[in-house]
Amino acid sequence: MATARNPAALVRPLVTPEGVDLRVKLADAGTRASGFLLDVVIIVVAAVAVSLVAIFGLGGLGVKDAEPLFIVWIIFIFLLRNVYFIAFEAGRRAATPGKRMVGVRVASRSGAGLSLDQVIARNLMREIEVFLPLSILAARGSAGVADTLSTIFGLVWALLFSLFPLFNRDRLRIGDLLAGTWVVEAPKVALLEDLSLRKNPVATRFQFSAAQLDAYGIAELHKLEEVLRRDDYFAMKAVAETIGRKIGAKVEPVDSRAFLTAYYGELRAHLERKLLLGNRKADKYAR
Amino acid sequence: MTLPAGTDAVRQSLASFRQEREADWKAFEALLARVEKRAPRALSEDELLSLPLLYRSALSSLSVARATSLDSALVAYLEALCLRGYFYLYGARRSLRTRIGDFFLHDWPAAIRDLWREVWASVALTVIGAIAGYWLVASDKRWYDAIIAPSLAGGRNPDSSAEMLRSVLYGGGDHFLSGFAAYLFTHNTQVSILAFALGFAFAVPSVLIILMNGCMLGAIFQIYAAKGLGFELGGWLSIHGTTELFAIAIAGAAGMRIGTSIAFPGELTRMAAASRAGRVAATAMVGVVVMLLFAGLLEGIGRQTITSDIARYSIGGGMLALWISYFYLFRMVRHGNG
Numbered sequence: 001m002a003t004a005r006n007p008a009a010l011v012r013p014l015v016t017p018e019g020v021d022l023r024v025k026l027a028d029a030g031t032r033a034s035g036f037l038l039d040v041v042i043i044v045v046a047a048v049a050v051s052l053v054a055i056f057g058l059g060g061l062g063v064k065d066a067e068p069l070f071i072v073w074i075i076f077i078f079l080l081r082n083v084y085f086i087a088f089e090a091g092r093r094a095a096t097p098g099k100r101m102v103g104v105r106v107a108s109r110s111g112a113g114l115s116l117d118q119v120i121a122r123n124l125m126r127e128i129e130v131f132l133p134l135s136i137l138a139a140r141g142s143a144g145v146a147d148t149l150s151t152i153f154g155l156v157w158a159l160l161f162s163l164f165p166l167f168n169r170d171r172l173r174i175g176d177l178l179a180g181t182w183v184v185e186a187p188k189v190a191l192l193e194d195l196s197l198r199k200n201p202v203a204t205r206f207q208f209s210a211a212q213l214d215a216y217g218i219a220e221l222h223k224l225e226e227v228l229r230r231d232d233y234f235a236m237k238a239v240a241e242t243i244g245r246k247i248g249a250k251v252e253p254v255d256s257r258a259f260l261t262a263y264y265g266e267l268r269a270h271l272e273r274k275l276l277l278g279n280r281k282a283d284k285y286a287r
Numbered sequence: 288m289t290l291p292a293g294t295d296a297v298r299q300s301l302a303s304f305r306q307e308r309e310a311d312w313k314a315f316e317a318l319l320a321r322v323e324k325r326a327p328r329a330l331s332e333d334e335l336l337s338l339p340l341l342y343r344s345a346l347s348s349l350s351v352a353r354a355t356s357l358d359s360a361l362v363a364y365l366e367a368l369c370l371r372g373y374f375y376l377y378g379a380r381r382s383l384r385t386r387i388g389d390f391f392l393h394d395w396p397a398a399i400r401d402l403w404r405e406v407w408a409s410v411a412l413t414v415i416g417a418i419a420g421y422w423l424v425a426s427d428k429r430w431y432d433a434i435i436a437p438s439l440a441g442g443r444n445p446d447s448s449a450e451m452l453r454s455v456l457y458g459g460g461d462h463f464l465s466g467f468a469a470y471l472f473t474h475n476t477q478v479s480i481l482a483f484a485l486g487f488a489f490a491v492p493s494v495l496i497i498l499m500n501g502c503m504l505g506a507i508f509q510i511y512a513a514k515g516l517g518f519e520l521g522g523w524l525s526i527h528g529t530t531e532l533f534a535i536a537i538a539g540a541a542g543m544r545i546g547t548s549i550a551f552p553g554e555l556t557r558m559a560a561a562s563r564a565g566r567v568a569a570t571a572m573v574g575v576v577v578m579l580l581f582a583g584l585l586e587g588i589g590r591q592t593i594t595s596d597i598a599r600y601s602i603g604g605g606m607l608a609l610w611i612s613y614f615y616l617f618r619m620v621r622h623g624n625g
Contacts (some may be wrong), residue, residue: 012515013371014373016369016373016377018343018346020346020349020350020369022369022370022373023366024370069402079316082476082480084489087306092322092323092324092375092378093565094374094378102367105374105413107374109562111377112375112377113378114378115566116386116390117394117567117569117570117573118566118569120569120570120573121565121566121568121572123481124483124484124569124572125484125487127477127480127481127484128480128481128484128485131537132481150524174487177558177561177562177565178487178545178561178562178564178565179566179569180559180562180565180566181563185370186306186367186370186374187367188371189364189366189367189401190362190364191309191313191360191361191364192360192361192364194302194305194361195358196298196302196358196359207561221357222359223359225360226360229360230453265298268297268298268357268358269295269297271357272297272298272301272355272356273297273358275354275355275357276297276355282608
């Protein structure tokens with residue numbers, strides 16, 4: 001389980017024909033589980049709604065006239081379960097509503113376009129991974145013949161397949177494995193403001209020497225950016241104290257935001273200048 | 288001033304980099320949002336032509352930003368934007384209509400032809416299963432209950448009278464008949480999805496499911512043949528059964544293909560072999576569902592209304608001939624980039 005601690009383990013190269021590596025990030029198991037649960041909720045709600053309409057339809061029409069309705073109902077429930085995933089994943093965004101909500105999509109492992117047969121293969125396998133053991137359990141339970149052994153067998157079966165993504169490097173389900181697909185993160189990221197352009201009247205008070213700017217590297221700069229964007233008073237106060245101690249500057253708690261903004265701007269400009277001159281100072285230990 | 292000169296100049300040029308390109312990124316984002324929601328037809332010709340240009344400009348911005356900027360929010364934004372653009376532009380989207388057309392004209396028969404060896408094995412297994420089922424029930428009729436679930440038997444068992452069995456074959460006017468046909472359709476589809484999906488366990492479950500299916504056929508046949516109704520049952524079954532059994536055999540074949548390519552991947556890696564087999568098999572499986580839909584229609588409409596044995600046999604035989612010629616004889620010549 002290296003990935004929970006080390007997010008870089010989930011990054012895979014994806015080189016476009018233009019020669020740029022887009023570094024796709026695989027969706028982690030938790031994201032995928034929540035996407036799937038959202039889909040299940042949507043399917044169940046739709047099924048219940050349609051069933052209610054069907055039941056009231058049966059009541060209103062009498063059993064004989066309602067027969068066509070009954071057929072439509074059977075076919076609809078079947079389609080709902082089997083076609084929901086295929087239709088949405090074959091669409092332009094290659095994601096079911098649940099996947100879209102958590103910001104992931106299906107992609108071909110080869111980097112080529114996702115084809116229809118891949119989508120079908122990965123979703124038909126879902127039938128044995130999840131729906132088969134659960135529907136057998138439900139059927140036996142409702143018939144009152146669910147003994148302990150078969151219940152345990154069904155649950156172990158479902159667990160084995162749903163935990164399968166945790167046991168391989170690329171987080172593949174059995175269906176992904178057979179279809180040659182994987183699930184990658186495709187979030188919609190908004191363009192945020194550039195922090196170094198932030199004007200703060202107090203910030204101009206702070207001046208830093210080259211030695212003070214050499215105290216940190218790019219990794220620390222990005223952490224600092226995170227803290228500033230989160231804009232949490234206590235976090236900024238703690239970080240400002242730590243930096244002040246390290247570079248030997250006295251910072252009043254009320255000024256910590258202004259101090260950090262000023263230090264971020266100067267540090268970034270300093271490191272970007274080094275970058276242009278060919279020195280990528282990865283972190284504070286690098287020279 | 289202890290700072291080296293030029294820090295401000297760097298900051299200035301990076302700020303103007305963002306200022307100058309930002310309009311292009313926003314335009315690309317807006318276009319993407321539109322084409323992801325609606326068909327590309329919604330765009331004007333100019334917008335359509337600008338899409339790849341904007342994509343390449345975003346990619347180049349990403350390269351520049353990665354090399355010179357340390358604003359991680361900016362890089363994250365550009366990465367997400369380029370990835371969206373890449374998936375859209377290189378997704379090689381064909382319209383739904385051409386996809387469906389290709390499937391029926393080319394992909395489906397080609398997949399079945401590709402599976403010919405497995406289809407033969409699957410048909411042979413069905414026949415072996417049928418012979419075994421017949422023989423088992425003939426030797427001891429208690430086998431019948433073990434082979435066929437009571438819910439599917441519909442009251443037919445070795446102790447039923449000849450009249451009762453005959454009435455199932457020729458009786459009509461059942462209220463929930465078509466409901467029952469729809470139920471059978473979903474049941475058969477699930478059996479075939481199982482035969483396909485369990486194939487990855489080295490094809491063993493697929494073989495067992497196909498054998499079991501043959502066994503049920505043989506068992507039913509035995510109780511009718513024992514009452515001298517074998518020929519009539521053949522007619523009753525064949526009107527939809529040729530299509531249905533063929534479909535289930537193909538599903539088993541698709542499962543076997545996956546299982547055997549995982550067990551014997553040849554020169555490919557096991558993963559690559561599995562994913563190649565999975566794609567052929569999935570195409571065949573969609574065809575199976577279409578065939579089962581046909582079988583369900585034939586069953587719901589034809590089985591109880593057409594009661595002449597000759598007509599039943601000719602419809603069943605005709606359907607089988609139709610499928611075989613569609614899969615193995617019909618080849619669409621494709622011009623251009625086929």
